[in-house]
Amino acid sequence: MTLPTDGTRRRSPLLALREVSKSFGAVEALVGIDLEVHAHEVVALVGDNGAGKSTLAKIVAGVLSPDAGQVELAGNPVTISSPAAANELGIASVFQDLAVCENLDVTANVFLGQEVRNRLGMLDDGSMEVETRRLLERLTVRIPSVRTPLRNLSAGQRQAVAIARTLIGEPRIVVLDEPTAALSVAQTGEVLTHIERLRELGLGVILISHNLNDVRAVADRIEVMRHGRNNGSFAASASHESILAAITGAA
């Protein structure tokens, strides 16, 4: 997981969106958006409601396809035609609603739709439990038992399960849409720590959030979107005020 020292990291990002546009009828959701994500990097997308953050995330996740523009993965142009295609390309996403099943336990949720079967075609519960424990360990998630049904877990723990699920199949890019919305401070701490872990594991992370505090705590770079357009790129050390100005259009 060592970084290339010759500057190649800068030349060829893991994921690049070039001049991507998307309209819904008269609504211009995205207008010529550029975005680059490197390995080992947390890129935050911030912006007002309707700035196009979630549309962009859905294009990366294969839920929507762009009207114009190009998506490149490790330098090669790709078409992400469906969420399954995104998965195959190594892009995993967690959306705001999490899409977890309350009645199933942690293991079943982590492997939902990607269950491991043995030679006889039966579910291989044992190896799935072992793998789930390993994933939770890698993220330093504290959940008492992988057999706990999701409805017994806190909101922060559910978010952790949803993040752990993205790690199935060794992805390179993880998209997180508002992962800290409606969490307590302690749970926010847990989730932000998981995001730091994803970065340490060498993944590229796209983090969408309204909370500038959370974003500035873990992001390497902050991309501001405004009315579907890029409206500034900031280092994480940039001041709260300057980022806020770009979001509101004051600058």
Added chain:
Amino acid sequence: MAGSQSSLREANRARVVDAVKKHGGLTQVELAGAAGLSAATVSAIVKELVAAEIAEVRSTVRSGRRAQLVTLAHRVGLVAGVVVGYRHLRVALADVSHEVLAEQVLPLPADHRSDTSLDRVALLIVDLVERVGADLDELLGIGLGVPAPVDPATGMVSVRGVLRGWDSVQISQVLEKRLARPVFVDNDANLGALAESTLGAGRELRDLLYVNVSQGVGAGLVLNGRVHRGADGTAGEIGHVQVDPAGRICACGSRGCLETVVGCPALLEPLLPSYGNLTLRDVVRLANQEDPGCREIVADAGATVGGVVAALATGLGPQRVVVGGDLAETGEVFLGPLREALRRRTLLSQAGGPDVVPAALGLRAELMGAIALALASTDLFERPDSTDDEGAGR
């Protein structure tokens, strides 16, 4: 396997205690899952632990059902330790034997505001108290560390400008108003020194220097067995000793302070063109993976810090220098050059001068120190037992 019945029992007991420690508090059902034991075994072990006064059980409600919450015993009371760093906030709850019952880390943005961060400290403490199934009035006190000199008389940051946004903030009053518990504030390196001298690498020693090199640089002095804070709490502020007379202007207003040379931004800057955006933790990890560039940066920092520590050691004559903080996590990569600089520039007594060792408590030294400060500042026997309500609380 033969004759291992009792050792199996011991091992199961240890698994249960470890699981409770890790999660703070668990219901018996959750405990069975976490320890990987049957409900009956867990129930028997919990009974034993309660009888031995190691654990406590109380009724609680989980997802609408009544359940038995198991926590470690903390009848005498709890204390909270808080360390506000440049980029992380650490909060822990401990019992009176310094045993940590629950812990939480929250990453913070650069130049975080004191009002937001203190608000989060208060909420985290309440959250953790809840996690261990306790009540806020069981909290005896709160120890809090900040990366700046703290005036022991006022509990406020005593030097303007070194911790942006925290000048003239009455830290303890803000928290005491929120939580109605006593709050004790100190410099983070002093807390590290306190912890290492009472619980860590300096337990038998009377004179020791603790040096922390993370986002910033600081030192804590233990002289004759006591933490020495100096006038206005500025003792040991080695981050603001001049090492480069032609250097950059520091946040404190002087030129070429140690912090402008080995502080986090200065440390990362030379790596930027070839490595891109790294964090301090990346540098530590890469140095540990034998990356030559990162090792170079860390080793140079060790030598520079060693020069300043040598001057301080010449003045104070400590028996030992304990090194903590993120850079100490690289082991000899950082400690080696620091030791070498110290050896070259201090008077070597026949015993060989102070030895240089890594912090025994590692990255938790400051947090353990905050807990120790809270424990040392509160009188345990003044408080009524949690079972009766005589005597006025604060």
